[in-house]
Amino acid sequence: MPYCPRCGVEVDPSVHDCPLCSTPIPRFADLGMGEPAWPSSYDPDHPDPSKSYASSSERKVRALLGVAGMFSTAALAVVAADLFTTGGLTWSRYPLVSLAAGFGLIASALVWHHRPPILGTAWLVVTAMLLGCLDAADGVMSWFLALGLPLALGPFLLFWGGTMVFHRFRRRGYNVFGLVFSLVTVELGSIDGLVTLWASGRLGWSWSLVASLVLVPLAFLFFFLHFALHRTPDLRRTFHF
Amino acid sequence: MVKVSDARPWIRLDNAAKIFPSVASARLTQWFRLAVRLHAEVNPDLLTRALQAILPRFPSFQFRLRPGFFWYSLVEEATLPVVYPDSASPCMAFKKPVRGLLRVRWFGKRLAVEFHHALTDGIGGLVFLKALTAEYLVLAGIPAPDNEDLRRMLHPLDPSEANDDFQTLYDPTFPRYETWDRAYRPRGELLPRGNYAVTTGRLSLAATLALARDKGASLTEFLAATLIAAFQDGFLALPLPERRRRARPLRLVLPVNLRPIFGSKTLRNFFIVVPVEIDLRLGAYDFDEIVRKVHHQLQAEMDAKLLKKQIIRNLKGEFHPVARFLPLPLKALVLRSVFGAYERRHTASLSNLGRASWPSPWGDQLRDLEFTPPPSPHCRVNVGIISFGDTLTVTFGNLSLDPSLERAFFNRLRRQGLPVSIESNRAFLEV
Numbered sequence A: 001m002p003y004c005p006r007c008g009v010e011v012d013p014s015v016h017d018c019p020l021c022s023t024p025i026p027r028f029a030d031l032g033m034g035e036p037a038w039p040s041s042y043d044p045d046h047p048d049p050s051k052s053y054a055s056s057s058e059r060k061v062r063a064l065l066g067v068a069g070m071f072s073t074a075a076l077a078v079v080a081a082d083l084f085t086t087g088g089l090t091w092s093r094y095p096l097v098s099l100a101a102g103f104g105l106i107a108s109a110l111v112w113h114h115r116p117p118i119l120g121t122a123w124l125v126v127t128a129m130l131l132g133c134l135d136a137a138d139g140v141m142s143w144f145l146a147l148g149l150p151l152a153l154g155p156f157l158l159f160w161g162g163t164m165v166f167h168r169f170r171r172r173g174y175n176v177f178g179l180v181f182s183l184v185t186v187e188l189g190s191i192d193g194l195v196t197l198w199a200s201g202r203l204g205w206s207w208s209l210v211a212s213l214v215l216v217p218l219a220f221l222f223f224f225l226h227f228a229l230h231r232t233p234d235l236r237r238t239f240h241f
Numbered sequence B: 001m002v003k004v005s006d007a008r009p010w011i012r013l014d015n016a017a018k019i020f021p022s023v024a025s026a027r028l029t030q031w032f033r034l035a036v037r038l039h040a041e042v043n044p045d046l047l048t049r050a051l052q053a054i055l056p057r058f059p060s061f062q063f064r065l066r067p068g069f070f071w072y073s074l075v076e077e078a079t080l081p082v083v084y085p086d087s088a089s090p091c092m093a094f095k096k097p098v099r100g101l102l103r104v105r106w107f108g109k110r111l112a113v114e115f116h117h118a119l120t121d122g123i124g125g126l127v128f129l130k131a132l133t134a135e136y137l138v139l140a141g142i143p144a145p146d147n148e149d150l151r152r153m154l155h156p157l158d159p160s161e162a163n164d165d166f167q168t169l170y171d172p173t174f175p176r177y178e179t180w181d182r183a184y185r186p187r188g189e190l191l192p193r194g195n196y197a198v199t200t201g202r203l204s205l206a207a208t209l210a211l212a213r214d215k216g217a218s219l220t221e222f223l224a225a226t227l228i229a230a231f232q233d234g235f236l237a238l239p240l241p242e243r244r245r246r247a248r249p250l251r252l253v254l255p256v257n258l259r260p261i262f263g264s265k266t267l268r269n270f271f272i273v274v275p276v277e278i279d280l281r282l283g284a285y286d287f288d289e290i291v292r293k294v295h296h297q298l299q300a301e302m303d304a305k306l307l308k309k310q311i312i313r314n315l316k317g318e319f320h321p322v323a324r325f326l327p328l329p330l331k332a333l334v335l336r337s338v339f340g341a342y343e344r345r346h347t348a349s350l351s352n353l354g355r356a357s358w359p360s361p362w363g364d365q366l367r368d369l370e371f372t373p374p375p376s377p378h379c380r381v382n383v384g385i386i387s388f389g390d391t392l393t394v395t396f397g398n399l400s401l402d403p404s405l406e407r408a409f410f411n412r413l414r415r416q417g418l419p420v421s422i423e424s425n426r427a428f429l430e431v
Helices: A056-086 A093-112 A116-136 A144-168 A174-200 A207-229 B044-057 B122-139 B148-153 B205-214 B219-236 B240-246 B287-301 B304-319 B321-325 B328-343 B404-415
Strands: B010-012 B031-038 B063-067 B072-076 B083-085 B102-107 B110-116 B197-204 B249-257 B271-279 B348-356 B366-372 B381-388 B391-398 B421-424
Touching: A056 A093, A093 A116, A116 A144, A144 A174, A174 A207, B010 B063, B031 B122, B031 B381, B044 B083, B044 B102, B044 B122, B110 B122, B122 B249, B122 B348, B197 B205, B197 B366, B197 B404, B205 B219, B205 B391, B219 B240, B219 B249, B219 B271, B219 B287, B219 B348, B219 B381, B219 B404, B271 B287, B271 B304, B287 B304, B304 B321, B348 B366, B366 B391, B391 B404
Parallel strands: B083 B102, B249 B348, B348 B381
Antiparallel strands: B010 B072, B031 B110, B031 B366, B063 B072, B102 B110, B197 B391, B197 B421, B249 B271, B366 B381, B381 B391
16 A cells, blocks of 8 residues: 555555645555545535535525515515605604614624624624714714714724733733723723713713722722732731731 | 324433434534445445345334424334445535434445434444344355354344433432533634545554553553644644643543443443543643553543443433423523533543454455544544454544644554554545
8 A cells, every 4th residue: 555655654545645644645656546435525426415505605695685685674664664654754764774784783793703803893883884874864963973983982992902901811810800890990981971071062070980989999909819819819918017 | 112003103312312413513413433344345235135124123223303392302214214325524414314313325345324323322333233234244145154143243122222221320319420621622624514524544453452551551541642642732733822822621531331331231322421631731741641641530430430420410401390391492502502511621532432343254254344433513523443353443533624633643653653554535525
């Protein structure tokens, strides 16, 4: 039998390359090709299970068509109900925008579910478009740029920032809780600040300060537990007086 | 077996099989395969006749799965199974599957039987393969040997072969079995659906056994240690930050045949898995250390009381009121997550069916045996081992594109002076 010069294993005479390392198998004139050990998946006489399954892209297209069918049926029902009751497109603009956003969120998840950064960006774009369209549905852009867009952008940036910090943790324990409480504090502060700015025209914080009185010490406590106590949790040494 | 008026006979799934139909998917097919290579070409007509001749001897193999309201059950299949040509990927589910849970296939000189795990385990499958091969050889004109081995192989039907012997071991007073933590698992791109890479290495049984004895281990312990060392090679080749992040226990599970331990004759599932592991967080192990660890862990785990404790853990899950009375579709969702969590707790499985033999002159007609383990998309790699004569066959079933684990495993055996002959279907897959 022929053998692989790299692995040193004997190989099936019908193959050209080593199945383990892909090194070409040297051929000698007196050594025939031999009978194949397996039927080829291209052989029509042999049923091949791999032909039974749609490819990944085919399954995505089918799923997208199914979701599009469901959402367009719902959209048609909404438009028909609006036309039947009011004789025009009035209230139905809001559910139509919501349905379009729902489709965008599900479709992007179907297409990019293995690529979280792209999926997160797509969801941000869809959410921002939903808010913009809801604001513009009455003909006037009033709150979207000042309030809607920053409020959508805030959690997105905090989530990705938090994810990057999380991946940089060499050891994960109480520090994860500390990170979560810190991010929640920043998010609540940004919501409070943006809403105050939009309502009164000046930056200010009120209720988020109360929340931060609880959250900030908790975050510090967890970071302390993680970084100061993880090696020798000797409370007498740490708190001696 | 229950028979009510003219309804088809049906049986409950055994405890090990209860989870399999609910979690089955295009990749997690639950089919495993036993094949025998003959010296002559297989005649499919004779094979069909042999199959139809032995089926009355194995009534529990002529069932198919049927969903009920709470559980799947096995219902007698009216149509007789036929023989199918082999395909490049074994053990894969067809989109329009064969209704039964048994597929007999042939290619060239190879005769193979694929079994769904809901039906039987490797030992039950081996009994069926031995009887089918014997009947085929008789029809092919090989005289039947008249000796004790043959009488044992074709002994009359025993009703206890269809028993679910797990149930006889239930004891609610047993303490809780400790769960394992998550295990290290190699990553990598999966093969497209419907493809299963099978790499078979053939070695001399006597030479491998001598090497194992030299290390103070059994054959299974030696091969399990080699597999662990091959996994460790892959882990140590990773970049340092990734190694730090992914270091976990490297845990193999080894199925144990419970029939000799609990005195059972069943041909249905009757096995449990025992773990052997090294902890990658503690640093690199040399091969002798791994052999020693595997040997002692296996000795400790092969304790009937400890095995029973694990069986009772599984039975308690089956008897839990929430699990019992949850409708099947909801149960499937729960079982999928339970099975996923279970699969994350081991790196791979290694199953050794031992040494099979046929009495002469039948044995003279056979070259060797192959045991292909069921595919697992969670673990990617499972290993099946079986011996015949002086040929030890180690088969890697791998759902990933990367054959580096097989390479590391067989190269380790080569470096220890064992000649290895490799055969793989990778070149024949449509990828």
